[in-house]
Amino acid sequence: MFTKEAYKGTLEEQYNTLSKQLDALLTGETDLIANLANASALLSQFLDDVNWVGFYLLKEEGLVLGPFQGLPACVKIPIGKGVCGTAVAKNETMLVDDVHQFPGHIACDAASRSEIVIPIRKDEAIVGILDIDSPLLARFTEEEQGYLEDFVAVLEKHLI
Incomplete structure (x- = not known):
């Protein structure tokens, strides 16, 4: 069921x-x-040309690392810092073609070049984010952003 051929x-x-x-x-x-x-794990298996797929959860002190696929990552990210913290502060998806051009980018993996971060909400409040990094510039399109936001919507309906 979860093979690359299924897609x-x-x-x-x-x-x-x-x-x-x-x-x-x-x-x-x-x-x-x-x-x-x-x-x-499902996203990591599905997506090509990505080097990190995972979640950060919103805690009192900011974003804290959650489950992921990839190299070890930053454990805590302050709200408003880096792409992930900015997505929370702005309450919107961040689609970044070149992370090295993003002011205040936090480099957890030096190989990452582009990134998409999507807020996860429960009862309208952000509870975490989905973070996906790629070693390619401009890896993520606006079309894919919409589909990944739909993926997050499915995840949100399973949050208790």
Whole structure:
């Protein structure tokens, strides 16, 4: 079910399959960490040309590292700092074509060149973010942003 061959067709069809698989994977499970771990593994297996896929959770002191796939990462990120903290401060998705041009970028992995960060909400409040890094410049498109936001919407409906 979760093989690369399962994702055939247009980009829209591929992402629709991905979101359906996430929904099936999370249905019946209420543990946040288990669900985020499976979501990061599913995305990491699906996406090409990425070097980090994971989550940060909003705690009192800022963003704290959650489940991820990739090299070891920064454990805490202050709100308003780096791409992740800025996404929370602005309450919006951040699509960055070149992280080295982003003011205050926090370099957890020197190989990362582009990044997308999507806020995760529960009852309208941000509870965390999905962070995806790529070693390629401009890896993520606005079209993919929409599909990844849909993926996050599926994840959000499983948050307790």
